[in-house]
Amino acid sequence: DGTYLRTQGFGQPGRWWVHIANGMTIKRAMARIVRDAGINTLDNVMAVKILTDNGKACGALGWNVRTGEFVLVRAKTVVSAQGRSATRGTDNSTHNPFNVWMYPYNTSAGVVLGYDVGAAVTELDTYQRATMLPKGYGCPGMNGINSSGAHEINALGERFMGKYDPMMDSGVRNNQIQGTFQEQMEGSGPPFYMDMRHVDKDVVHELQYVLMPGDKATFGDWADCTGTDFQHKLLEVEIGELIFGGTIAVNDTFETTVPNLFCGSIFLYCSGAMCGGYEAGRQAGMRAAGITEAGKINEDLAASVKKDVFAPMQVPADDGISYKEIEQATRNVMNYYMGFRRSMAGMARALEKIRFLSGQADRLHADTLRDLMRCHESRDILTVCELAIQATMERKETGRCVYKLRDYPELNPDMAKPLLLIRSEDGPRFQWGKAPLL
Numbered sequence: 492d493g494t495y496l497r498t499q500g501f502g503q504p505g506r507w508w509v510h511i512a513n514g515m516t517i518k519r520a521m522a523r524i525v526r527d528a529g530i531n532t533l534d535n536v537m538a539v540k541i542l543t544d545n546g547k548a549c550g551a552l553g554w555n556v557r558t559g560e561f562v563l564v565r566a567k568t569v570v571s572a573q574g575r576s577a578t579r580g581t582d583n584s585t586h587n588p589f590n591v592w593m594y595p596y597n598t599s600a601g602v603v604l605g606y607d608v609g610a611a612v613t614e615l616d617t618y619q620r621a622t623m624l625p626k627g628y629g630c631p632g633m634n635g636i637n638s639s640g641a642h643e644i645n646a647l648g649e650r651f652m653g654k655y656d657p658m659m660d661s662g663v664r665n666n667q668i669q670g671t672f673q674e675q676m677e678g679s680g681p682p683f684y685m686d687m688r689h690v691d692k693d694v695v696h697e698l699q700y701v702l703m704p705g706d707k708a709t710f711g712d713w714a715d716c717t718g719t720d721f722q723h724k725l726l727e728v729e730i731g732e733l734i735f736g737g738t739i740a741v742n743d744t745f746e747t748t749v750p751n752l753f754c755g756s757i758f759l760y761c762s763g764a765m766c767g768g769y770e771a772g773r774q775a776g777m778r779a780a781g782i783t784e785a786g787k788i789n790e791d792l793a794a795s796v797k798k799d800v801f802a803p804m805q806v807p808a809d810d811g812i813s814y815k816e817i818e819q820a821t822r823n824v825m826n827y828y829m830g831f832r833r834s835m836a837g838m839a840r841a842l843e844k845i846r847f848l849s850g851q852a853d854r855l856h857a858d859t860l861r862d863l864m865r866c867h868e869s870r871d872i873l874t875v876c877e878l879a880i881q882a883t884m885e886r887k888e889t890g891r892c893v894y895k896l897r898d899y900p901e902l903n904p905d906m907a908k909p910l911l912l913i914r915s916e917d918g919p920r921f922q923w924g925k926a927p928l929l
């Protein structure tokens with residue numbers, strides 16, 4: 492009806508969040524606007540490489556995951572907008588990597604393709620996030636639940652968040668995860684619960700019947716099956732999986748360190764994502780208007796990428812490994828060494844094991860195009876995990892992210908800067924501070 496319902500989000504000082512009913516339809520609405528504007532779109536194409544000519548972005552390669560058609564796009568400018576919250580590098584208690592907080596089909600292609608083409612990437616050391624989830628169901632909603640006055644309680648029936656954040660349950664999300672994890676280590680849980688029984692009934696109704704189905708359309712089915720009732724029962728919750736993501740570093744015009752390559756997936760939430768994506772596109776369009784012709788495509792490179800893309804279909808099943816095996820092994824490594832408590836020695840072991848798994852990636856086998864797509868997602872997951880471990884090992888401190896590092900238990904004020912990773916012959920080169928402006 493043209494009005495807004497606004498609530499206070501995690502750690503925020505006021506009612507900054509705008510609730511969006513049926514949020515999952517936004518993408519389709521936006522797609523309609525784009526098509527109606529007469530813009531050519533290539534649906535179901537998985538981008539696998541950004542192309543450059545003389546160091547400037549000039550197109551991209553991809554393939555259609557339904558038809559297997561290989562696609563070569565020549566362009567004056569390129570915008571990467573493949574999301575920044577990469578999932579499937581760890582899992583939650585369900586061990587189902589698709590039953591998670593964030594979109595399970597974002598597997599860090601933005602970071603991986605950007606890094607591969609030489610763009611500086613950032614936040615791999617700090618953008619490692621988790622949220623509380625309803626136990627066994629990857630539908631978060633905790634921003635709304637916590638900030639509506641819900642209390643988190645442990646197995647002993649105690650409210651404990653006062654120990655971890657001055658704003659208690661509506662404090663910073665990282666503190667809720669850290670606090671719950673600490674309670675768990677001390678044996679005060681599981682189980683953990685969110686208690687909404689005292690909250691105003693209209694608010695609770697909104698949380699269960701509007702907010703949660705907005706986060707996952709099947710929430711109502713799950714709630715029916717489990718007898719979930721926010722108003723009258725405790726909601727059991729768990730610490731969810733960790734996201735290992737990041738983004739391509741940009742300057743104020745959303746351009747990356749590779750000229751003519753822009754990035755639209757910079758912000759974490761809808762408002763920023765929409766404005767940032769729009770502005771990246773606008774800047775790329777303005778730049779393109781001043782370029783007479785798109786750069787030249789390296790045909791040999793395109794042919795070799797095409798061969799690599801379809802290679803898993805040639806690997807014999809009895810000699811190969813499936814994406815499920817390699818992904819599960821990746822998650823085992825990351826869950827074990829890269830959780831909420833870490834050590835430098837543990838991260839070094841994680842790196843060794845992830846590199847071993849990356850060395851097995853040529854053995855990935857696919858029977859179908861769908862499996863082929865998953866094979867490439869698995870490769871991206873391995874790459875982003877490797878980069879995240881390396882970046883985290885550079886950040887010798889505790890306190891700026893959701894994990895604690897035993898070797899460096901204090902916050903280091905010298906590290907209050909972004910860490911950039913730039914590809915070189917011998918792996919990433921690290922640089923503290925902002926990306927150099929073009």
Ligand SMILES: Cc1cc2nc3c(=O)[nH]c(=O)nc-3n(C[C@H](O)[C@H](O)[C@H](O)COP(=O)(O)OP(=O)(O)OC[C@H]3O[C@@H](n4cnc5c(N)ncnc54)[C@H](O)[C@@H]3O)c2cc1C
Nearest residue numbers: 536537538572573574593594600706756759760761762764
């Ligand atoms: C359950 C849930 C609840 C949320 N709730 C809120 C909320 O209440 N308020 C809020 O502001 N934000 C919320 N968010 C966050 C918000 O949805 C994101 O911040 C926003 O969608 C990010 O936009 P983006 O365009 O950067 O990335 P995305 O929307 O993730 O888009 C990235 C796109 O890239 C595609 N892609 C990935 N890899 C490739 C590849 N190799 N080739 C081609 N395409 C590729 C993906 O399929 C996807 O369509 C929520 C997110 C989730 C998952």
